[in-house]
Amino acid sequence: MKLREFDEAGRQTAAFSGQFPEQDPRGRYGTSKLDREVLTGTWSKAGDPAEHSFQVSLTHISFAKPNEPRYAVAGFTNDAAVEAFAQKFRAAVLKREVDVVAGMLAYPMHINVGGRKRFATSAAVKQSYDLIFDPELVKRIEATIPFHMFARDQGVMLGNGEVWIAPYPLKSGPDGKPVLVPRVSAINR
Numbered sequence: 498m499k500l501r502e503f504d505e506a507g508r509q510t511a512a513f514s515g516q517f518p519e520q521d522p523r524g525r526y527g528t529s530k531l532d533r534e535v536l537t538g539t540w541s542k543a544g545d546p547a548e549h550s551f552q553v554s555l556t557h558i559s560f561a562k563p564n565e566p567r568y569a570v571a572g573f574t575n576d577a578a579v580e581a582f583a584q585k586f587r588a589a590v591l592k593r594e595v596d597v598v599a600g601m602l603a604y605p606m607h608i609n610v611g612g613r614k615r616f617a618t619s620a621a622v623k624q625s626y627d628l629i630f631d632p633e634l635v636k637r638i639e640a641t642i643p644f645h646m647f648a649r650d651q652g653v654m655l656g657n658g659e660v661w662i663a664p665y666p667l668k669s670g671p672d673g674k675p676v677l678v679p680r681v682s683a684i685n686r
Contacts, residue, residue, distance in 0.1 A: 498536065511542045513551070525554065556657070571648045572664040572677065582679035583643035583655050583662060590638045595626050603665050603680035610686070634659065634686050651682075658685050 502511040515538025519530055522537060534555040539548040562569075566576045573579050582601070589597040599619035606616045610628045622629065630638075641656035648654070652663035663682035666675030 498538070509543055511540060513540050514538050515551070515553075521554070522552065523554075567645070568648045568653050570650055571653050571662075572650075573648075573653070573679070574677075579653055579662060579679050580644045580646075583641075583646065583653070583660075586660065586662075586681060587638055587641060587643050587655070590630060590635060593630075595623050598630070599623050599626070601681050602684075603663065603682045606682075606684070608684050608686065629684065629686070631686070634684075653679075660684055 498513075498515045498517075500513040500515075501509050502513075504510050515536045517531065517533045518535055518537055520526070520528060521531060521535050526534065536553045538551060540551055541548045566574055568576055568579050586598065586601050588594075589601070596619075599622045602616075602619065602622060604617055604619070606622070607613055608616060608629055610625060614625075616622050616625070637656060637659050641659065643655060646653050646655060652661040654661055660681055661683040662679050664677035665680040665682075667678040668676055670676045
């Protein structure tokens with residue numbers, strides 16, 4: 498595979514040259530035969546003989562039917578609302594906005610904090626906030642990318658499963674049916 502970078506004037510400035518190996522050079526997939534999950538190769542700047550190695554690995558994949566929202570499998574109809582929710586949650590955790598974070602969770606919630614504990618209210622989460630959102634979890638949430646997330650029938654995954662987002666009925670709409678809104682449905686420490 499060859500990809501070329503161009504500047505605003507249309508001149509080539511760099512190039513990627515890569516291939517899909519049959520086995521992962523870093524061994525994350527063991528000895529399994531790969532099917533384009535890993536791309537390895539080199540990047541070089543135009544006019545510079547130096548080449549820099551790169552490796553890109555697929556971490557997760559989601560499929561949606563044509564004209565269907567990316568997160569439909571999880572029960573959502575508005576991708577932008579889900580991604581805005583994930584971005585807001587991530588930002589609130591990083592800024593330690595305890596009230597905002599606690600207000601974005603679905604209750605009751607079970608979280609492993611020195612054993613599996615049930616949190617029935619936002620007040621209970623606020624009281625244990627620093628135990629739940631310890632520095633390690635906050636660092637992992639900081640590393641998440643809150644868009645183009647993996648989705649399945651149980652929700653939308655932020656990061657590598659640290660946070661799951663699912664639709665919850667908030668109130669009734671004008672037609673009397675519940676309005677589904679994103680809520681954090683699971684936190685995995």
